[in-house]
Amino acid sequence: MDCFSGWCITDRLVLKTVSNPGGSWSSAGLRVFYPAGGVLIFDERRLCLFELEVELIELRIRIADKLKELRESIKGQANYGGRIGEVVMKEREARQRFMEWQHRRVEALEELAKRKG
Structure with missing residues (x-):
């Protein structure tokens, strides 16, 4: 294995190594975070944070409905x-904490856009 990463934050690229001549590419990148795509990669397994966030919001909706029913x-x-x-x-x-998070998130994304643009 030519490439090994314990933790990597990337702007798109993950380095991989060919497993054998003419074979498939593999990596030992234990943890990779691609913020722009909202993806965490653990070895070859991916976790989509954007989908996770929506699912958590939907869970909160179901919890609110059940709490009303229980009350x-x-x-x-x-x-x-x-x-x-x-x-x-x-x-x-x-x-207040939610609004502050939203505000800080927008500021951080604007700052990132300046550096990329």
Whole structure:
């Protein structure tokens, strides 16, 4: 194996080595991140972060629907099986953090575009 990478952030290129003359190309790139394409590569396995993000949003939609359904059907004082439910953060803080993330993301993408253009 001529190419081995433990962790690589790439702008498109992943180096590979021909496994044998006339054979297929292979790599031992353990972890590769291609931000522009939203892809994480672990050896030859790919994880599409763009699809993952959409699936997580869809999961949150299903959770919201089920919570509404459960709130209508659960009655009594022990809604959490006798445990105390703790709020991770207030809605306002969550919205603020989300908006800040969106703003910082746009700024970072604009800065990246300047360097590429």
